[in-house]
Amino acid sequence: MSTIKDVARRAGVSISTVSYALSGKRSVSEETRSRVEAAVRALRYRPNAGARILASARTQILALSAPMHDHTYPAAFMTFVRAVTQAAHDHDYDVVLLTECDDAACESISRVVSTGLVDGVVLMDVVGEDARVPLLRALGVPSAVIGLPEDREGMSCVDMDFGRAARMCVARLADAGCVQIGLVGQPQALYDRGLTFAVRFREAFQDECRERGLGAAVTTSDAPGAVARLRTSLHGLDAFVLDCGEYAVEQVLDELRETGEHRLVGAAQGLSIVVGGPSFDPGRFDPPLDAVPVDPVRSGSTAVSLLLGQVDGGTAESVELYAPSWVRHGSVRNGGGLA
Incomplete structure (x- = not known):
C-alpha cells in the first residue's frame, strides 16, 4: 500500500x-x-x-463507547453495537469501538477526541451518574446517548420507555386476571452499577403493582432457583415478568419443566409469563413467550441521526423515548396481551 x-x-x-x-x-x-x-x-x-x-473538517469516523464488564450480556451487547455500526455505515461513517469501563472509558474518549480522530461519540450501557456525560459536554464534541442518564442537560438521548414497558407488562397481566406477580430482574451487579434501563423497569414494575393493589415480589437472575425464591416471598404466584437475558429466561422455564407447569403457561388456570425489554426473540422458547421488546435498530439509528445532526450544525439537547409494543405468543392467559 x-x-x-x-x-x-x-x-x-x-x-x-x-x-x-x-x-x-x-x-x-x-x-x-x-x-x-x-x-x-x-x-x-x-x-x-x-x-x-x-x-476535510470531518473524519467520517464515529466512536462508540460501549463498556464491557463481567456482567455484560454478549448477545444483547453485540445487537446494539451492530445497530449503531450499520446506521453509521448507512451515512458513510466508520465506527471505532471503545470497550473500556469507568475511568478508563473516559480516558479512551478523551484520547480519540483530542487526537481529532472522530466526528462524534455515541454512548451505550449508560448508568445514572455517568462520568462520560459531563466529559462529553466539556469536550464539546457532537454526541448521542442510548439510554437515560440522570444528567441530560445539553445531551441528545434515545431509548425505549422502559418504565412504560414495565407498566404495560403489569397492566396486561392484571387484565388477564393475574394478582400475584413476580419479577425476575437483571443480575444484582447491574443494579449496583446503576444501569438505568434496569432500574427504571424495576421501579416502574413495583409502582404499577402497588397502584393496582397487586401482590409483587422481585428477585435477580444471577442465581439459580428464581421461581422458588419468588414463591417463598409471594403466596399464590400466578404470573412472571422476566426482565433478564435469554439464558436466565431458559433457567426459569427449566424450573417450571421440573413441575410440569410449563405445559400450562398461558392456559386459563396456568401461569402467565411476559418477557420485558428483550433484544432476542422470545418466540423461540418452549413455550413461546409474550414480550415487550426493545428495538436496537431504532435505538442505534436514532442515536446516529441525532449525532450527525449536531455535526451538521443542529442543536444537541433532545430526549426521545419511544413507546413499547406488545408481541403476543400466547403465554398470557385469558386473552391478555392482545395488541
Missing part, C-alpha cells in the same frame, strides 16, 4: 507539500498540484485517517 512518502517521492516534492496540495490548507502552484494528483492516481494512494483530517 502506497504512503504519502511514496507520493512525495514520485511527485518530487516534500511530504508537507503533498499534504497542502491534498488539503487545500495552503496554496501551491497549479503545476505542483498537478504533479501530486498524478502521483496519487498512479500509486492509487488513499489518505489514512490523519490525512483525511487534514483534507
Whole structure:
C-alpha cells in the first residue's frame, strides 16, 4: 500500500507539500498540484485517517463507547453495537469501538477526541451518574446517548420507555386476571452499577403493582432457583415478568419443566409469563413467550441521526423515548396481551 512518502517521492516534492496540495490548507502552484494528483492516481494512494483530517473538517469516523464488564450480556451487547455500526455505515461513517469501563472509558474518549480522530461519540450501557456525560459536554464534541442518564442537560438521548414497558407488562397481566406477580430482574451487579434501563423497569414494575393493589415480589437472575425464591416471598404466584437475558429466561422455564407447569403457561388456570425489554426473540422458547421488546435498530439509528445532526450544525439537547409494543405468543392467559 502506497504512503504519502511514496507520493512525495514520485511527485518530487516534500511530504508537507503533498499534504497542502491534498488539503487545500495552503496554496501551491497549479503545476505542483498537478504533479501530486498524478502521483496519487498512479500509486492509487488513499489518505489514512490523519490525512483525511487534514483534507476535510470531518473524519467520517464515529466512536462508540460501549463498556464491557463481567456482567455484560454478549448477545444483547453485540445487537446494539451492530445497530449503531450499520446506521453509521448507512451515512458513510466508520465506527471505532471503545470497550473500556469507568475511568478508563473516559480516558479512551478523551484520547480519540483530542487526537481529532472522530466526528462524534455515541454512548451505550449508560448508568445514572455517568462520568462520560459531563466529559462529553466539556469536550464539546457532537454526541448521542442510548439510554437515560440522570444528567441530560445539553445531551441528545434515545431509548425505549422502559418504565412504560414495565407498566404495560403489569397492566396486561392484571387484565388477564393475574394478582400475584413476580419479577425476575437483571443480575444484582447491574443494579449496583446503576444501569438505568434496569432500574427504571424495576421501579416502574413495583409502582404499577402497588397502584393496582397487586401482590409483587422481585428477585435477580444471577442465581439459580428464581421461581422458588419468588414463591417463598409471594403466596399464590400466578404470573412472571422476566426482565433478564435469554439464558436466565431458559433457567426459569427449566424450573417450571421440573413441575410440569410449563405445559400450562398461558392456559386459563396456568401461569402467565411476559418477557420485558428483550433484544432476542422470545418466540423461540418452549413455550413461546409474550414480550415487550426493545428495538436496537431504532435505538442505534436514532442515536446516529441525532449525532450527525449536531455535526451538521443542529442543536444537541433532545430526549426521545419511544413507546413499547406488545408481541403476543400466547403465554398470557385469558386473552391478555392482545395488541
